[in-house]
Amino acid sequence: MSIPFTIPTEPQALIDLARNGNRAALARLISKIEHRNQDTEKLVELLYPLTGNAQIWGITGPPGAGKSTTVDRLLTHLRAKGKKVAVVAVDPSSPFSGGAILGDRIRMQQHSGDSGVYIRSLGTHGRHGGLSHSTKEVVLALDAAKFDIILVETAGVGQTELDILKLAHTVMVILVPESGDSIQMMKAGLMEIADVFVLNKADRPEADKLMRELTMMVGLGAHDENSWMIPVCRAEANRDIGILEMLVEVENHQQYLKKSGKLEKKTKEFLKEEMVDILTAELRSSLDSILKTDGGRELLEKLYLKEVAPYQAAKLLMGNS
């Protein structure tokens, strides 16, 4: 590893080093993307042609479902197969989620000496959808840095957290027997996001009931022979039970995505969202500039005084630029 003061700040040099396995360069690259400055666009433009080789997996579940134990076990098995794996833990810092992710990161330090594993937490810069945008671009950097699998982990506590997972090819949803009844889960659109269900802590007495409900729910969801039938895996992550079976199901799903053409469809949807994110960020920043001009301030004042209405003001403002 090179010593810190040798890390270049020039985008191309930084990317070259990160692709050659330099961790300090990769860390700086990701920080630059996360903090967004004038280099971000340049970095993304340079990174993008180098991407497309990694599998992007998502993992979510309620607090206490055993997400990080599961990730920890997955890492061990994937490393045994020679895969390079990056973990991106996204923590939009819900004030009430208990901040478990930081503690989890500390636990995963058993992999910290392993050059085939990279673990990174993304923080609270995420106002106005920005966290979801940064996460996408960080994943591009990890893909370009030649990781085989990029695991994006969120605590499934709100809409922002689930939106972030839309970048993943395959999403694993970890549940535990106490996760509540299946009707509430259906209502909540979990079926829409899950590709693989994992019933963790499956040795508990109430596990069979949830297993039956999940299996029935999944059966109701699949409509024809070309649909993906969401598998339900039983696991006890803390005893390393069921993890290899999960990996088989994820691999099945990846095969399904390729054969059905859905990988291309998902990727295009992802690219469209990336463009929306880029344009929204530009919109917001040009709106900020306009509102600092005399004309902008005057218009905001008129809006405040109700001399114009919001839709009209918005149009006038953008015509003003």
Next chain:
Amino acid sequence: MSIPFTIPTEPQALIDLARNGNRAALARLISKIEHRNQDTEKLVELLYPLTGNAQIWGITGPPGAGKSTTVDRLLTHLRAKGKKVAVVAVDPSSPFSGGAILGDRIRMQQHSGDSGVYIRSLGTHGRHGGLSHSTKEVVLALDAAKFDIILVETAGVGQTELDILKLAHTVMVILVPESGDSIQMMKAGLMEIADVFVLNKADRPEADKLMRELTMMVGLGAHDENSWMIPVCRAEANRDIGILEMLVEVENHQQYLKKSGKLEKKTKEFLKEEMVDILTAELRSSLDSILKTDGGRELLEKLYLKEVAPYQAAKLLMGNS
């Protein structure tokens, strides 16, 4: 109350009826805003000049903190003072939050015969920041319909839920002794959103510890004599203890906002966000249209094949419109 088939669909007639206290018209008006169609812009333009009289309060807290019992008690006291109150319960349907809000709505039906109370849940149309946008416009409708106080309630489980509260003048954060230690709350930016802390279930033995921590935290937060010093109220909502004291603190905060000029500042910030929301929605919809044209499809294909990069493609796409 008029029978359903007499409700007009024409925007101005609908608004006039809603302002005259017709509940069915108000419900239809809100549904129209929530479901967003070609009338939405027209409705908002008509509603906006009629707004600005209501106080907008936000209320949040972790599941189980007693938010709806508190709201229920607040309603009773506010009605006793002759205030007309609307409650907007925003439920972005976190798959893991347990769907408590629906059950809460049922409990609040004790107010359902009272023409001075209106309770409405907003659902899951909220992709891509849309829920936050709709909530703002629903609040405009309730303000125009002459409610004195509009109480926006969210389960504080994620970033989306907290973003929604940015429309409120005064935000109450309800905590319970088991809400966890103050360091985690500080980290999570609760201080940034709270104007009044309420320690509910304050009769529990562990309450004193959290009370001390909150008081200390709040003391660290206020920097000069012009800052608002966040009060910490003790309450036992289920026994109606501490609710009137909460109301006094909310009233103090409203006075503070007016005197300090922060009400104007908050309102302008809110109007700016409304314009960003409007323009983002327009951007998204024009992007959708462009991507359906031959030129748009071709560009997405080029992006998919990595012949262009995302920032460049986004610019080309908007130049294309």
